[in-house]
Amino acid sequence: MEKEIERIKNRFYRDCADIKDISGAEEIRIRYLGRKTELNTLFSKIPTLPASQRGSWGRRLNVLKEEIARRLEEKINAISDKESKIDLTFPARRPPKGSIHVLSSVNRKICEIFKNLGFSVVEGDEIADEWHNFESLNIPAEHPSRDVFDTFYLDIPAGSGGKYLLRSHTSTVQGWVMKNVKPPFAVISPGRVYRPDEVDATHSFMFNQIEGFVVDKEINFSHLKGVLLEFAREFYSPDIELRFRPHFFPFTEPSAEVDISCMMCKDKETQAGGKTCSVCKGKGWIEVLGCGMIHPHVFNACGIDPSRYRGFAFGMGIDRIAMLKYSINDIRFFYSNDIRFLNQFPV
Amino acid sequence: MRFNLKFVKEFLNFPLEPSRVAEALTFAGMEVESLIREGDDWIFEAEVTPNRYDWLSIIGVAREIAAVSGKQIQLTYPHLIQKPLLEEREIFIEDVWGCPYYTARSIKGVQICPGGEFKDMLSGCGLNSVNNIVDITNYCMFKWGNPLHAFDEDKLKGNIYIRKAKNKEEFRGIDDKVYSLTPENLVIADEEKIVALAGVMGAKNSEVDEYTKNIFLEGAIFSSVAIRHSRRRAGLDTESSYRFERLVSAKNLEYASQEAADLIKKYGEGDFSGFKSAGRRPQEEGKKIYMNLSSLDEYMGIECSAERAGSILNSLGFEIINKNKGEFEVKSPFWRLDIDNVVDIYEEVGRIxxxxxxxxxxxxxxxxxMRKSFIYGKGKMFEFKNELRRFLSLLSFNEIMTYSLEDKEEMRVLGQEDVIEIINPLRSQENCLRPTLLSGMMKTVKHNLNYNQKGVGFFEIADIYSKAKTGYSEMPALSMGIAGGPEDAFLLKGAIEEILKYLNVGSYYLEEGKIENFDNALTVFVENNPAGFMGKLNEKIKRYFGLKENLYYSQLGIKILAENKKEKKYTPFSLYPLVYQDISIALSKDISFKAIKDIVTGEGKYIRGLEIVDTYRGKDIPSDYNAFTLRIFYQSERKTLTSQEVESFHKQIRNKLDKKKGVILR
Structure with missing residues (x-):
């Protein structure tokens, strides 16, 4: 009996070592653990043994059977691991993906923030007349303040609002809304605007702006500050600061330009490196928008009584804001639509 | 405006720290863009907004610094001498609108010598020294903000005329360039010639040179509009025109001219010999404005005491004429012609x-x-467009943004003759408004093909423009494009169908039709109305625009999509197994696939769909046939279909297809 056991054991070890694949393992399993095996023959001999030995031989045979089963399982696992192993160092397959233009997503994000503050999104036409682009906004025909608003004129016969042109700012929606909606209202309006500027890294004859304005009975300058601060902290980061500098715009009084604290060099460590921040030129502040309290002349032109209503307005260039946010150094990337640029901004 | 600290210090007797001055000015509204040390002086470069003409003078800047520092400026006004009368010549203002007021002072027997005395101040303000006389006029211009001009009196012949230039009349400036003028130019002339382009530049023929003995000193008020037109027409922009365009103070003019005459006497050793004026000096009185202090607080959102408001206004030169229980009557200083309305007072208080x-x-x-207004409804379009953007990006299309301005000639090639033109284009490439998004797509595809980017889907959402019976039409549109092989045509078709399904537009179909510039075109119908098209760009246009690959392009109207969009509702789906059977078919090219589709889908309620799973090309297939494997899906809403049932439906379809001419079952 002892010899038989040793022989089966040794032969199994040898056969097991030779197993190459799963079907080979199955063959060995049948040979050692099947119905007609030498092991089973030995089990069948047990009742013929003296009663005192039956227990111990039975245990030894069971130990051997378990050993074989365990070893076989290990072998099978090892083989199947090897057979199913894939080399994940091969390059990935790209799931197809599309993209939304970065200016569209910036537009959407900004409008979203203002919508949460109670603003309604409004879209005005890009074609406008002189009344909407200038007169209603207190920009008289012969005033140096018109210089910054050089404009493309169109060959459409002039209408009651004067000559037709491509709007040079989104402020055109002010007159449109004020003439058609009874206050109160809070409006945010994104869109394309046009100015005859030669194209270079920071100029384009077409660019994007967002205009916002609120008209109600008790609006004041501190509301303008609150709304813009809320926007900046939501859009940039919660620790951003704003700085209001007095400025001049014909359609607001008082007027201000707004700077945001530079998000590039807020980490003073980088400044300590001795390099001047290329974004804020070391000033620590970046100009991002213009704003002010809506001028009474604008209200009068649009048929709103300035003694009953007050309002504020602001406008910002989206291209510039996107350039700052994403460190884009050339405005032309927005309009040349290189796929290597586009798919860096999937949403 | 450029100025130096030393000049400003002439009028301020308290210590000034340059960087604090810069900051104070910036927060008062005069943004200091740069501050540079030059020897023992500091040069400021500041942006002066168009309303603050008074800041285009050193005393204006000094006043502002004093105001924000709570101090006063040190300014001595010269004693005005207007006698004896200058008798040698008359002054005739022929264009009263262009020049309401003109003064002249004559100083005889001057010595011309190099500048010296005022050199530092002038160079601080960005001007070179010329000679003592010219330097004095420039010094007084910078100090008071009023441009002056010194003529060599002996070069003037007879009377002085302020008139419009004649057409093509020539003028040689002190810059030695010849300008051909038009009646848009206001000029100063004597009996024979033009001696100055009024308010812009003096003429060479009458300039002060080293032999000059007698000076005719001009001090005038010119219309800002007249000077603006004139200098634009001449293509000039000078320190003088810059100031006249933004307004100059008539009161300061008297001081500036008097001081220049005094200085010429002093440094040129001449004798004042006469004064003459023409026209009427514009009345320059500060404006009286009532201001309610609680309105100030309400407008600005602050709490400002009457004392604080009063002291701010006083520091800026405003006079409080009356104080009455929370109400001020305020008079603005004469140099602040921009103050016109109570909100201007709010700004003054607010900024300080x-x-x-x-x-x-x-x-x-x-x-x-807002919600009741049609404008609110239109605003919903923004959200709709964003929804489309998101969906198209999910379909692996990439959004582009291309210029709305196009070349008229290119539009003509595309068959678009009646476009809206730009009257004053920068370049011919951008001289009209586009009536289609096609050219932007072509340019994008072409650009990306250069970098071997085939089979990439692009889309744009933007307005297209056209002339209307009255005025114009501006409508949002969606374009989609893929450059590549015929399989991309089906991808594009699939994208269109997916969009229409996503928007749940109701009924829609795509029908073959003719579209200009395209081959293989389909018109897209939504609720039986044309909503757009898709097609393959034809060879002629492809070649004209230099495209090397086929472009599959689609353009849809966004308005019609938005109008037909419907709320989504859940549609129940079958809980029983979906099974399929394949048929290999060779189809004559004379017969469209639609015929097969009609036969299959005509076979009853268990047909769930069909799909092409394989296309085949081989010797055994006639060349005028397309071979493919058609997979037909079967499913019941109520039970599991048995294989016998499916076999029997499938056999019926096979039989019907087999009978169809031009269809070979393989």
Whole structure:
């Protein structure tokens, strides 16, 4: 009996070592653990043994059977691991993906923030007349303040609002809304605007702006500050600061330009490196928008009584804001639509 | 404007720290863009907004610094001498609108010598020294903000005329360039010639040179509009025209001219010999404005005491004429012609109070009125477009943004003759408004093909423009494009169908039709109305625009999509197994696939769909046939279909297909 056991054991070890694949393992399993095996023959001999030995031989045979089963399982696992192993160092397959233009997503994000503050999104036409682009906004025909608003004129016969042109700012929606909606209202309006500027890294004859304005009975300058601060902290980061500098715009009084604290060099460590921040030129502040309290002349032109209503307005260039946010150094990337640029901004 | 600290210090007797001055000016509204040390002086470069003409003078800058420092400026006004009368010549203002007021002072027997005395101040303000006389006029211009001009009196012949130039009349400036003028140019002339382009530049023929003995000193008020037109027409922009365009103070003019005459006497050793004026000096009185202090607080969102408001206004030169229980009657200083309305006073108080000291608050604005307006409905289009953007990006298309301005000639090639033109284009490439998004797509595809980017889907959402019976039409559109092989045509078709399904537009179909510039075109119908098209760009256009690959392009109207969009509702789906059977078919090219589709889908309620799973090309297939494997899906809403049932439906379809001419079952 002892010899038989040793022989089966040794032969199994040898056969097991030779197993190459799963079907080979199955063959060995049948040979050692099947119905007609030498092991089973030995089990069948047990009742013929003296009663005192039956227990111990039975245990030894069971130990051997378990050993074989365990070893076989290990072998099978090892083989199947090897057979199913894939080399994940091969390059990935790209799931197809599309993209939304970065200016569209910036537009959407900004409008979203203002919508949460109670603003309604409004879209005005890009074609406008002189009344909407200038007169209603207190920009008289012969005033140096018109210089910054050089404009493309169109060959459409002039209408009651004067000559037709491509709007040079989104402020055109002010007159449109004020003439058609009874206050109160809070409006945010994104869109394309046009100015005859030669194209270079920071100029384009077409660019994007967002205009916002609120008209109600008790609006004041501190509301303008609150709304813009809320926007900046939501859009940039919660620790951003704003700085209001007095400025001049014909359609607001008082007027201000707004700077945001530079998000590039807020980490003073980088400044300590001795390099001047290329974004804020070391000033620590970046100009991002213009704003002010809506001028009474604008209200009068649009048929709103300035003694009953007050309002504020602001406008910002989206291209510039996107350039700052994403460190884009050339405005032309927005309009040349290189796929290597586009798919860096999937949403 | 450029100026130096030393010049400003002439009028301020308290210590000035340059960087603090720069900051104070910036927060008063005159943004200092750069501050540079030059020897023992500091040069400021500041942006002066168009309303603050008074800041285009050193005393204006000094006044502002004094105001924000709570101090006064040191300014001595010269004693005005207007006698004896200058008798040698008359002054005739022929264009009263262009020149309401003109003065002249004559100083005899001057010595011309190099500048010296005022050299530092002038170079601080960015001007070179010429000679003592010219330097004095420039010094007084910078100091008071009023441009002056010194003529060599002996070069003037007879009377002086302020008139419009004649057409093509020539003028040689002190810059030695010849300008051909038009009646848009206001000029100063004597009996024979033009001696100055009024308010812009003097003429060579009458300039002060080393032999000059007698000076005719001009001090005038010219219309800002006249000077603007004139200098634009001449293509000039000078320190003088810059100031006249933004307004100059008539009161300061007298001081500036008097001081220049005094200085010429002193440094040129001449004798004052006469004064003459023509026209009427514009009345320059400060404006009286009532201001309610609680309105100030309400407007700015601050709490400002009467004392504080009063002292701010006083420091800026405003006079409080009357104080009455929370109400001020304020008179603006004569040099502040920009002050016109009570909100201008709010701004003055506000900016010195400090915008950064105003607390931020969030207003609540009721949207009821807005929601009722048609404008609110139009605004929903923004969300709709964003929804489309998101969906198209999910379909692996990439959004582009191309210029709305196009070349008229290119539009003509595309068959678009009646476009809206730009009257004043920068370049011919951008001289009209596009009536289609096609050219932007072609340019994008072409650009990306250069970098071997085939089979990439692009889309754009933008307005297209055309002339209408009255005025214009501006409508949003969606374009999609893929450069590549015929399989991309089916991808594009699939994208269109997916969009229409996603929007749940109701009924839609795509039908073969003719579209200009395209081959293989399909028109897209939504609720039986044309909503756009897709097609393969034809060879002619492809070649004209230099495209090397086929472009599959689609353009849809966004308005019609938005109008037909419907709320989505859940549609129940079958819970029983979906099974399929394949048929290999060779189809004559004379017969469209639609015929097969009609036979299959005509076979009853268990047909769930069909799909092409394989296309085949081989010797055994006639060349005028397309071979493919058609997979037909079967499913019941109520039970599991048995294989016998499916076999029997499938056999019926096979039989019907087999009978169809031009169809070979393989």
């Amino acid at each position: 109070f400090g915008y950064n000291n105003i607390p931020p608050r969030i207003p609540f604005t009721d949207r009821t009125n």
